[in-house]
Amino acid sequence: xxxxxxxxxxxxxxxxxxxxxxxxxxxxxxxxxxxxxxxxxxxxxxxxxxxxxxxxxxxxxxxxxxxxxxxxxxxxxxxxxxxxxxxxxxxxxxxxxxxxxxxxxxxxxxxxxxxxxxxxxxxxxxxxxxxxxxxxxxxxxxxxxxxxxxxxxxxxxxxxxxxxxxxxxxxxxxxxxxxxxxxxxxxxxxxxxxxxxxxxxxxxxxxxxxxxxxxxxxxxxxxxxxxxxxxxxxxxxxxxxxxxxxxxxxxxxxxxxxxxxxxxxxxxxxxxxxxxxxxxxxxxxxxxxxxxxxxxxxxxxxxxxxxxxxxxxxxxxxxxxxxxxxxxxxxxxxxxxxxxxxxxxxxxxxxx
Amino acid sequence: xxxxxxxxxxxxxxxxxxxxxxxxxxxxxxxxxxxxxxxxxxxxxxxxxxxxxxxxxxxxxxxxxxxxxxxxxxxxxxxxxxxxxxxxxxxxxxxxxxxxxxxxxxxxxxxxxxxxxxxxxxxxxxxxxxxxxxxxxxxxxxxxxxxxxxxxxxxxxxxxxxxxxxxxxxxxxxxxxxxxxxxxxxxxxxxxxxxxxxxxxxxxxxxxxxxxxxxxxxxxxxxxxxxxxxxxxxxxxxxxxxxxxxxxxxxxxxxxxxxxxxxxxxxxxxxxxxxxxxxxxxxxxxxxxxxxxxxxxxxxxxxxxxxxxxxxxxxxxxxxxxxxxxxxxxxxxxxxxxxxxxxxxxxxxxxx
Numbered sequence: 001x002x003x004x005x006x007x008x009x010x011x012x013x014x015x016x017x018x019x020x021x022x023x024x025x026x027x028x029x030x031x032x033x034x035x036x037x038x039x040x041x042x043x044x045x046x047x048x049x050x051x052x053x054x055x056x057x058x059x060x061x062x063x064x065x066x067x068x069x070x071x072x073x074x075x076x077x078x079x080x081x082x083x084x085x086x087x088x089x090x091x092x093x094x095x096x097x098x099x100x101x102x103x104x105x106x107x108x109x110x111x112x113x114x115x116x117x118x119x120x121x122x123x124x125x126x127x128x129x130x131x132x133x134x135x136x137x138x139x140x141x142x143x144x145x146x147x148x149x150x151x152x153x154x155x156x157x158x159x160x161x162x163x164x165x166x167x168x169x170x171x172x173x174x175x176x177x178x179x180x181x182x183x184x185x186x187x188x189x190x191x192x193x194x195x196x197x198x199x200x201x202x203x204x205x206x207x208x209x210x211x212x213x214x215x216x217x218x219x220x221x222x223x224x225x226x227x228x229x230x231x232x233x234x235x236x237x238x239x240x241x242x243x244x245x246x247x248x249x250x251x252x253x254x255x256x257x258x259x260x261x262x263x264x265x266x267x268x269x270x271x272x273x274x275x276x277x278x279x280x281x282x283x284x285x286x287x288x289x290x291x292x293x294x295x296x297x298x299x300x301x302x303x304x305x306x307x308x309x310x311x312x313x314x315x316x317x318x319x320x321x322x323x324x325x326x327x328x329x330x331x332x333x334x335x336x337x338x339x340x341x342x343x344x345x346x347x348x349x350x351x352x
Numbered sequence: 353x354x355x356x357x358x359x360x361x362x363x364x365x366x367x368x369x370x371x372x373x374x375x376x377x378x379x380x381x382x383x384x385x386x387x388x389x390x391x392x393x394x395x396x397x398x399x400x401x402x403x404x405x406x407x408x409x410x411x412x413x414x415x416x417x418x419x420x421x422x423x424x425x426x427x428x429x430x431x432x433x434x435x436x437x438x439x440x441x442x443x444x445x446x447x448x449x450x451x452x453x454x455x456x457x458x459x460x461x462x463x464x465x466x467x468x469x470x471x472x473x474x475x476x477x478x479x480x481x482x483x484x485x486x487x488x489x490x491x492x493x494x495x496x497x498x499x500x501x502x503x504x505x506x507x508x509x510x511x512x513x514x515x516x517x518x519x520x521x522x523x524x525x526x527x528x529x530x531x532x533x534x535x536x537x538x539x540x541x542x543x544x545x546x547x548x549x550x551x552x553x554x555x556x557x558x559x560x561x562x563x564x565x566x567x568x569x570x571x572x573x574x575x576x577x578x579x580x581x582x583x584x585x586x587x588x589x590x591x592x593x594x595x596x597x598x599x600x601x602x603x604x605x606x607x608x609x610x611x612x613x614x615x616x617x618x619x620x621x622x623x624x625x626x627x628x629x630x631x632x633x634x635x636x637x638x639x640x641x642x643x644x645x646x647x648x649x650x651x652x653x654x655x656x657x658x659x660x661x662x663x664x665x666x667x668x669x670x671x672x673x674x675x676x677x678x679x680x681x682x683x684x685x686x687x688x689x690x691x692x693x694x695x696x697x698x699x700x701x702x703x704x
Contacts, residue, residue: 030505034505034509035509035510035512035513035536037512037516038508038509038512041512089467089468089471092463092464092467093463093464093467093468094464095464109519110519111444111445111463112444112445112446112447112515112518113515113519115441115444115445115467115470116441116445116508116511116512116515117512118467119441119504119508119511120505120508120509120512122474122504123501123504123505123508126497126500126501126504127501127505130494130497130498130501133494138490138491138494139490141494142482142485142490142493142494145478145482145497146482148478149475149478149479149482152471152474152475152478153382153386153472153475153479156390156468156471156472156475157386157387157390157472158387159468159471160387160389160390160393160468160469160472161387163464163465163468164389166464167461167462167465184387
């Protein structure tokens with residue numbers, strides 16, 4: 001199923017520009033009143049060309065809910081900064097080398113600075129959420145804070161689950177275990193919260209203002225799309241051209257990351273192959289060789305594990321499209337609403 | 353100048369109990385709805401016996417401002433959690449071994465888990481700040497958020513300044529440089545924010561509700577007390593019995609931490625001694641020997657550097673007492689007001 005590339009790329013690009021402008025303005029303010037060099041470091045990740053998916057979802061959800069860009073721009077920029085803070089700390093947690101086509105803050109400046117800059121990025125996101133009061137009032141601003149708290153809590157729990165798997169050398173995991181972890185680690189902050197926050201920012205106040213029950217379908221749609229997104233992301237790690245994708249090729253295999261492809265392989269591989277793979281996965285990334293990782297990559301392909309991942313991603317994508325077909329009273333039928341639907345295809349079709 | 357030990361210890365103890373109860377309740381809630389093992393890890397730091405200084409200042413400021421404990425208890429618990437999150441990340445940033453008499457999360461579980469648990473601790477603090485709306489209403493809850501954002505921003509900037517000194521191997525620093533860094537890194541979150549937040553939580557709404565200009569004297573008092581606190585903390589690192597103090601003895605010398613004592617020594621020591629000290633300080637902590645660190649500790653004592661620190665801490669303490677003598681309309685004269693004054697002496701007289 002091809003998606004409307006022009007609409008998706010235009011919406012993503014506009015969202016990136018809009019959010020970058022907000023972040024630039026806030027960086028300028030903080031550089032002036034605070035310790036400048038911190039904000040020079042902080043500017044690194046947000047201005048590496050990301051997809052801008054989260055802010056685009058947030059801004060489009062606001063406009064699809066009959067609102068204006070102005071009402072969601074602080075929240076969208078905050079989501080992008082929370083995302084960057086998450087990446088800065090995630091790179092420390094996974095000891096990653098590359099991010100968005102360049103070396104990570106961790107490798108460039110060390111863990112202490114990467115942790116500090118991540119914390120500072122979170123603080124800047126909170127600054128933007130406080131600016132919200134000027135654009136959407138105190139009541140809505142607090143609703144957004146509630147959503148952000150939930151989103152952040154789900155993310156740290158998802159990350160904790162993944163770290164526990166690493167700490168306990170746990171590889172005996174089902175797709176269901178993976179989905180439970182990714183629901184928390186990815187879905188909330190990539191799709192669910194951007195959708196819900198966008199609607200809360202944009203929906204006109206009054207008797208029809210959505211209550212929590214009205215927003216529940218967005219949890220389902222966001223869950224399904226988020227899982228499709230994450231499986232596709234893990235597939236790109238194994239398949240994409242690194243100069244487009246921006247991360248280390250096969251980085252997930254070097255790191256021993258639990259993906260549905262790897263878990264499938266460990267379930268279906270013959271015992272000897274499985275043992276060889278586990279012995280490799282349990283070693284530190286610096287104790288693995290190129291040849292060993294290439295063997296694992298090849299064995300996974302042969303056992304149909306990549307195919308399993310592709311099939312699963314498409315299943316989630318189709319379920320997301322079906323869930324998105326139910327009537328959602330707070331949305332009107334406009335171009336932004338169409339973007340939100342096309343985005344469900346984009347998450348599995350994208351090249352980076 | 354002796355302080356009223358009974359009053360101070362009682363107030364600190366009550367604040368610890370009160371805040372621990374809040375944190376326990378929230379941990380129970382999160383364990384039930386979320387990923388339990390994360391909250392087991394998270395419970396480690398807050399229940400190591402800390403001083404409880406920040407929550408005690410916040411609760412006393414609320415009651416001195418004619419308010420009740422209930423109005424400040426979420427904020428006080430949030431401050432304690434922000435403090436713990438800060439310590440978890442600070443231990444990663446400084447590669448510290450000990451905290452509150454036990455090994456750090458970093459050494460116990462590694463940097464990935466320590467970063468994740470620190471992030472989760474921040475999220476729990478935000479949960480408490482959102483609970484505030486039920487006790488002090490939407491308006492005050494947002495004022496507290498504003499204070500917390502400022503506090504967090506100052507802290508990350510202070511930490512960034514210190515990390516830049518480490519990164520650039522900068523030791524040519526004045527007491528003024530140190531005070532500027534510690535103002536951001538320590539004063540805001542240890543004294544200024546707890547005072548201001550307490551007053552905002554406790555003060556009765558209406559025409560006399562303090563505006564930002566009314567709270568400016570608290571920045572001055574908090575600054576002076578915070579610097580006195582931090583210099584005393586650095587002195588304790590060099591002088592205290594480790595079983596009381598809870599950190600590694602001379603840990604600051606092993607880490608090469610810039611303290612007013614060390615900076616004084618580097619300014620007054622004869623060239624040969626200075627060069628020997630710098631060569632030692634620039635080496636990684638694992639490349640230093642016990643004998644070398646003991647030599648530096650001894651040389652600092654001999655050159656009057658510890659005496660310089662003690663004198664400076666007392667100067668700041670006396671200036672804090674003088675600043676505290678100005679009339680502050682939002683405070684009444686009660687036992688909590690007296691605690692806030694005694695606390696100014698406690699920060700330099702304490703044994704841990």
